[in-house]
Amino acid sequence: MNNKVKIGILGCADIAKRYAIKAFQSIDNCEVVSIASRNPVKAKEWALDFNIQAEESYDSLLNNKDIDAVYIPLPVGLHKEWALKAVAVGKHIICEKSLAEDFESVKSIVSACQSKGVVLYENFMTDFHPQHQKVLSIIENGDIGEPFIFRSFFGFPPLKKDNIRYDSKLGGGCLNDVGAHIVFMARKIFKKEPVSVMCNLINDKKLGVDTGGTAVLEFSDGQAALMGFSFCSSYQNNYSVWGSKAVLNVKQAYSIRPDTKPIVELTQIQNYQEVVTQINAPSANQFEILFHDFCDTILNQENRAEKINNIYLRLLAQAKVLEAMRLSALENRMVEVKEIK
Numbered sequence: 551m552n553n554k555v556k557i558g559i560l561g562c563a564d565i566a567k568r569y570a571i572k573a574f575q576s577i578d579n580c581e582v583v584s585i586a587s588r589n590p591v592k593a594k595e596w597a598l599d600f601n602i603q604a605e606e607s608y609d610s611l612l613n614n615k616d617i618d619a620v621y622i623p624l625p626v627g628l629h630k631e632w633a634l635k636a637v638a639v640g641k642h643i644i645c646e647k648s649l650a651e652d653f654e655s656v657k658s659i660v661s662a663c664q665s666k667g668v669v670l671y672e673n674f675m676t677d678f679h680p681q682h683q684k685v686l687s688i689i690e691n692g693d694i695g696e697p698f699i700f701r702s703f704f705g706f707p708p709l710k711k712d713n714i715r716y717d718s719k720l721g722g723g724c725l726n727d728v729g730a731h732i733v734f735m736a737r738k739i740f741k742k743e744p745v746s747v748m749c750n751l752i753n754d755k756k757l758g759v760d761t762g763g764t765a766v767l768e769f770s771d772g773q774a775a776l777m778g779f780s781f782c783s784s785y786q787n788n789y790s791v792w793g794s795k796a797v798l799n800v801k802q803a804y805s806i807r808p809d810t811k812p813i814v815e816l817t818q819i820q821n822y823q824e825v826v827t828q829i830n831a832p833s834a835n836q837f838e839i840l841f842h843d844f845c846d847t848i849l850n851q852e853n854r855a856e857k858i859n860n861i862y863l864r865l866l867a868q869a870k871v872l873e874a875m876r877l878s879a880l881e882n883r884m885v886e887v888k889e890i891k
């Protein structure tokens with residue numbers, strides 16, 4: 551490998567077309583080599599559109615020795631199969647969220663990557679948007695006092711009936727798709743793991759997947775995250791952090807276009823009046839920043855082992871919380887995260 555990571559794309563996914571391929575092509579430390587589809591004709595069409603090569607199949611892409619890393623934007627239920635196949639041939643992996651359907655599957659992917667020293671990223675691109683760094687610095691400055699509650703809603707109106715998110719055989723469901731973003735952000739903002747969770751999932755019996763849910767995640771020191779996620783509501787994409795002195799509101803938290811100026815508002819009460827201050831944060835292409843970091847981790851040998859290990863631990867921690875939420879919903883009880891082994 552020289553100074554660019556050579557990327558292969560597994561599947562002609564909507565997310566790849568709208569954001570990911572262009573983002574990979576805009577950064578300086580990688581090169582998109584080829585794309586594979588279940589349908590080779592589709593792969594050829596996309597390859598032409600993006601000026602890359604087409605592979606005959608997913609397997610032939612994995613066997614292409616010119617490729618160092620694969621981007622996996624497949625349905626969640628297929629992530630484990632293709633991630634394990636990719637590790638087996640020594641490819642680094644950037645997988646769409648959620649990394650897998652359940653904690654056992656995430657553990658098996660992480661353990662395979664660990665044994666081969668393969669870099670593994672889950673595409674929670676919000677991790678890299680500077681607006682959240684801004685939020686963290688405002689909290690650290692003490693401007694909202696002690697942060698007490700993180701509250702977030704993320705969801706959208708019903709999708710087309712044949713969407714992968716409604717297919718139980720493909721690992722569909724709202725918690726792994728949308729709820730996972732909120733769980734990730736709550737852990738990021740509080741900088742720690744929840745102790746216990748109480749979750750309710752709205753299960754569509756016909757489809758066999760959850761189409762929404764609500765949850766409370768309890769952290770230490772009385773801190774909590776309250777959340778709602780949905781595939782069948784009006785559009786929501788926000789979070790607030792309520793502190794002892796003020797509240798911070800982030801208006802476009804998870805899905806945010808590269809040209810959108812983030813709106814972060816600080817709401818304080820002065821003389822019994824609400825005073826709202828808009829705080830500037832830069833626009834950014836969060837896909838590009840995460841992808842650049844992924845390639846940098848592959849290329850840069852300094853402290854690599856330690857960095858990769860920390861990433862594995864974070865992936866496992868996220869998956870553990872989601873598993874605790876599923877168990878809580880199933881058994882209709884509060885679940886301590888330490889119950890998940």
Ligand SMILES: NC(=O)c1ccc[n+]([C@@H]2O[C@H](COP(=O)([O-])OP(=O)(O)OC[C@H]3O[C@@H](n4cnc5c(N)ncnc54)[C@H](OP(=O)(O)O)[C@@H]3O)[C@@H](O)[C@H]2O)c1
Nearest residue numbers: 561562563564565587588623624625626646647648673714
């Ligand atoms: N990070 C984010 O914010 C974000 C946003 C949106 C989506 N995502 C994630 O990205 C992934 C893809 O989502 P999407 O909305 O882009 O889905 P999508 O358009 O349906 O793409 C999924 C692709 O998977 C391939 N595939 C393989 N086997 C399949 C099967 N049995 N049925 C259907 N498709 C199959 C298809 O490509 P071929 O036909 O070419 O093989 C299909 O185009 C999901 O994991 C989702 O959670 C992440």
